[in-house]
Amino acid sequence: xxxxxxxxxxxxxxxxxxxxxxxxxxxxxxxxxxxxxxxxxxxxxxxxxxxxxxxxxxxxxxxxxxxxxxxxxxxxxxxxxxxxxxxxxxxxxxxxxxxxxxxxxxxxxxxxxxxxxxxxxxxxxxxxxxxxxxxxxxxxxxxxxxxxxxxxxxxxxxxxxxxxxxxxxxxxxxxxxxxxxxxxxxxxxxxxxxxxxxxxxxxxxxxxxxxx
Amino acid sequence: xxxxxxxxxxxxxxxxxxxxxxxxxxxxxxxxxxxxxxxxxxx
Numbered sequence: 001x002x003x004x005x006x007x008x009x010x011x012x013x014x015x016x017x018x019x020x021x022x023x024x025x026x027x028x029x030x031x032x033x034x035x036x037x038x039x040x041x042x043x044x045x046x047x048x049x050x051x052x053x054x055x056x057x058x059x060x061x062x063x064x065x066x067x068x069x070x071x072x073x074x075x076x077x078x079x080x081x082x083x084x085x086x087x088x089x090x091x092x093x094x095x096x097x098x099x100x101x102x103x104x105x106x107x108x109x110x111x112x113x114x115x116x117x118x119x120x121x122x123x124x125x126x127x128x129x130x131x132x133x134x135x136x137x138x139x140x141x142x143x144x145x146x147x148x149x150x151x152x153x154x155x156x157x158x159x160x161x162x163x164x165x166x167x168x169x170x171x172x173x174x175x176x177x178x179x180x181x182x183x184x185x186x187x188x189x190x191x192x193x194x195x196x197x198x199x200x201x202x203x204x205x206x207x208x209x210x211x212x
Numbered sequence: 213x214x215x216x217x218x219x220x221x222x223x224x225x226x227x228x229x230x231x232x233x234x235x236x237x238x239x240x241x242x243x244x245x246x247x248x249x250x251x252x253x254x255x
Contacts, residue, residue, distance in 0.1 A: 002247065009228075012221050012224055013225060015217070015221055016218065016221055016225060021250060021252050022225075022229075024250035024252075025229050025232045025233075025250045026232070027228075028228075028235070028236075028249065029227070029228030029229055029231035029235070030228045031241075031247055032232065032241050032242070033227075035241065035245070036242060039243060064243070067240065067242055068238040068242060069239055070239060071239030072239075072240065072244075074240070074244055074245055075245050077245065078247070080244075081243055081244040081245030082245075084244045085244055130239070131239065131240075132240060132246050134246045135239075135246050137239060142237075146238070146239050191244075
């Protein structure tokens with residue numbers, strides 16, 4: 001996907017006479033746009049086919065919006081990223097869709113989801129934001145701002161989940177949406193832990209390399 | 213038709229630059245791959 005984005009960015013910027021830095025900025029933005037659109041199209045098609053489009057979209061939006069401020073583990077290539085994104089969102093959509101068919105689904109949801117959400121909040125509070133090698137976050141002000149945005153996002157999600165659970169007593173369709181939201185937040189908090197672990201391993205190897 | 217190509221490309225480039233700037237202020241891109249960030253967008 002990166003090669004395609006590079007070709008497209010060249011096709012856009014060469015006729016406009018942009019320099020290499022301006023081209024890099026356009027390429028970066030174009031990559032984000034294409035990534036967002038491709039994942040949206042694939043999960044929409046999957047959602048329509050599997051009958052869980054709303055659950056997939058709740059998962060897609062909640063993961064993306066939370067990830068923007070928390071950061072998290074990254075794939076090594078853009079294609080790997082595409083596969084992981086589509087697989088995880090589709091899986092969360094499917095689990096959420098068929099969760100409500102379980103006996104005592106509402107009761108189980110009411111017990112498990114708040115626990116998952118609470119654990120996720122703790123992880124986000126302790127670890128967010130997690131930077132990466134390619135995008136280090138150095139400024140203390142930015143770290144504070146991203147942490148605050150993460151917590152505000154979680155509060156909004158909590159209110160939304162509460163509302164969805166409240167209306168689930170009348171219609172179990174909303175239970176699927178609440179479960180989808182909770183699973184997405186939990187998955188995103190797990191990717192934070194993975195990122196922290198990967199970073200610790202990389203730092204340790206770097207230190208070892210410096211000592212030898 | 214040809215006279216519209218440059219303005220259209222300029223609008224596309226502007227939208228992409230805007231998205232890039234928005235992503236630069238966040239912790240990472242929305243999904244699980246982070247390409248190298250352009251120097252002008254770094255902290």
